[in-house]
Amino acid sequence: MPAVFGKGHKKKQLIAQLPLLFARIQMEQHIPPGDFPDCARMQEQLLAQDLTRFPALKPRLLEALEELLTRDIAALMPLLRREEGEAAPGVQGGAFEGARRGPFVEGAEEDEEEEGEGGEDEWVVTKDKAKYDEIFYGLCPLGGKLSGRQARGWMVGSKLPRSVLGRIWQLSDVDRDGMLDAEEFALAGHLIGAKLEGRGLPSDLPPRLVPPSKRRQKGSAE
Helix, strand or coil, X not given: CCCCCCHHHHHHHHHHCHHHHHHHHHHXXXXXXXXXXXXXXXXHHHHCCCHHHCCCCCHHHHHHHHHHHHHHHHHHHHHHHHHHHHCCCCCCCHHHCCHHHCCCCCCHHXXXXXXXXXXXXXXXXXXXXXXXXXXXXXXXXXXXEEEHHHHHHHHHCCCCCHXXXXXXHHHHCCCCCCEXXXXXXXXXXXXXXXXXXXXXXXXXXXXXXXXXXXXXXXXXXX
């Protein structure tokens, strides 16, 4: 903003460029469109503000936020899962409306019939795993696993809201280590595809969605 003259003109110019700014941030930071506020409403609110009083961006704070989203939030997922288990049955509203009737809200009966043909022991993601394996290894996993930072770019490319992607990550990180192996990544891809088709997310993984290696671990632990 100019120090003295031309503030009003510059302010209108900046606000008029807000749609382009949103698009640039979306592309550079891999943020889904659903996470942005309504652009017209934001422009209207900004017109009533004094932009010269807005504080400057602080790179250190942005770096701390990035670390929070990619590492700390993933570490909190097990606690969220525990709270959900202690809550009253049935999740209300949003993407989880009716999820307890799962595994998917819309067309659940058709999905169960189609995916249940091979029996409960058959992993329904198997048919698409080769496709997801190609993506998985293209993201250069370390030690056979992808970190949240590595997987995030591909996941947000689905354009799903971050709240939905967070839920998908929670369901897919079966062993709760904050990373995804090849099977968990394929599961995440399967759930993203289901959501893009208009179906809901399961409140918990049914047996046919649990990766085979995680079933063995669960059985041995019990």
